[in-house]
Amino acid sequence: MPELTSQRHLFDIPDDVAYFNCASRTPFLKAVAAAAGDGLTNRLAPWAWDPAVVADRVGRVRGRFAGLIGAGADDIAICPSASYGLATAARNLSIEQNQTIIVLADQFPSNVFIWMEKAQEAGAEVLTVPRPSDGDWTSAVLERIDGRTAIAALPPCHWADGGTLDLITIGGALRTRGAALVVDATQWVGAAPFDAGATRADYLVAAAYKWLCCPNGMALMYVAPDRHGGRPFEHNDYNHPATAASIEGDLVYDMSYPPGARRFDVGQTQNLTLIPMALAALDQVAAWTPQGVADGLRPVIDRVAETAAEMGFQLPPAAHRSPHFISLSRPAPAPGDLIPRLAAAGVYAAKRCGGLRLAPHLYVSDQDVDHLFQALAEAWP
Numbered sequence: 001m002p003e004l005t006s007q008r009h010l011f012d013i014p015d016d017v018a019y020f021n022c023a024s025r026t027p028f029l030k031a032v033a034a035a036a037g038d039g040l041t042n043r044l045a046p047w048a049w050d051p052a053v054v055a056d057r058v059g060r061v062r063g064r065f066a067g068l069i070g071a072g073a074d075d076i077a078i079c080p081s082a083s084y085g086l087a088t089a090a091r092n093l094s095i096e097q098n099q100t101i102i103v104l105a106d107q108f109p110s111n112v113f114i115w116m117e118k119a120q121e122a123g124a125e126v127l128t129v130p131r132p133s134d135g136d137w138t139s140a141v142l143e144r145i146d147g148r149t150a151i152a153a154l155p156p157c158h159w160a161d162g163g164t165l166d167l168i169t170i171g172g173a174l175r176t177r178g179a180a181l182v183v184d185a186t187q188w189v190g191a192a193p194f195d196a197g198a199t200r201a202d203y204l205v206a207a208a209y210k211w212l213c214c215p216n217g218m219a220l221m222y223v224a225p226d227r228h229g230g231r232p233f234e235h236n237d238y239n240h241p242a243t244a245a246s247i248e249g250d251l252v253y254d255m256s257y258p259p260g261a262r263r264f265d266v267g268q269t270q271n272l273t274l275i276p277m278a279l280a281a282l283d284q285v286a287a288w289t290p291q292g293v294a295d296g297l298r299p300v301i302d303r304v305a306e307t308a309a310e311m312g313f314q315l316p317p318a319a320h321r322s323p324h325f326i327s328l329s330r331p332a333p334a335p336g337d338l339i340p341r342l343a344a345a346g347v348y349a350a351k352r353c354g355g356l357r358l359a360p361h362l363y364v365s366d367q368d369v370d371h372l373f374q375a376l377a378e379a380w381p
Helices: 030-044 051-069 082-092 110-122 137-142 167-176 241-245 260-264 274-288 290-310 338-344 366-379
Strands: 076-079 100-104 125-129 149-154 180-184 203-207 219-223 326-328 350-352 355-358
Touching: 030 274, 051 076, 051 219, 051 274, 076 082, 076 260, 082 110, 082 180, 082 203, 082 219, 100 110, 100 137, 110 125, 110 149, 110 180, 125 137, 137 167, 149 167, 167 180, 219 260, 274 290, 290 326, 290 366, 338 350, 338 366
Parallel strands: 100 125, 100 149, 149 180, 180 203
Antiparallel strands: 076 219, 203 219, 326 355, 350 355
16 A cells, blocks of 8 residues: 555644653544544433444444454454453453463563463462563563463564564464463554464453544453353343343343353444544554554664663664664663653653654654754753
8 A cells, every 4th residue: 555644634733742641541533523523412412322333333443443453343342441351351261270471571561460470379380580781571571481381472573662473473383382471462453464363362452542533431352253142241132132121021041142242242333423523533553454554654764772871871773673662761760750751841751661652654744753862962962
């Protein structure tokens, strides 16, 4: 596809703002803000909305997300958060005493706490892979997969600095041991290509308010076809369709589930405000394509890396670096007031695990990068 030009016109970002914090949250697209207005109008006049239209939008949200990860719409559940999806995965995976669950050092808490709890209950162990000195997380994880491994709960890249993992290779190694793979793809899906089938993931979750450009309060979960028969985290009328269909007459409590991953949906999936916003966001991400976003952001990250190296910052190795975000560090910790000082200069980023995480999107210009380093030269010399 043709290379994407600047997409700043799709956002509402002032010229004097250099926003490098999409790994925390993306600015709303104008189309998403407009969809929010339409959703609020639906709540102002709830007698006027058509339930069939809402249900159709929910189905299109599933389909859009499925298309981003090479899955089918029947494999997708709608959740309120990544932690909800991870808890669902933990509920459905088994582990025995003295087996292990593999996580990364400094992994995001939502993808650690639930495994700590599960290991404690089973008398198992959470095995934390130390940060590799050469940045090669893949080799470091592969070295720790053995006969005791029951589950690996991993991301495609480290949330703090963008260091990458080859989940296709890791997933294959886990399968040979009969172990499960749970992926927190929050910091990847939408910004770079991903193939859930190729990784052989059992479950994948992504909080949708980051690279998927959706509103807060939404996450999307992939459930592998051979896991569709699992237990949902909660029960509601929508994941018991026979009961839902009976509410106008003689109410029945039928425990049967809908087909596919829909049984794992959160209650109130058919949210009149969030679903139109999510659909507008996912339509745009699908139009860009994850490959298009990655190709558009890689030159920005390369320029940031080159300039940062000239200024003496330490960076993740180029061979293990995400195309869409990066972290800068020095031997000494970042100043405590770094983020407010940058914000005072109109530059927005985040400190994570001792480094400065920089996560642009397709609206970032050369002027924004210049603006960043001008501010950084004064705030963290």
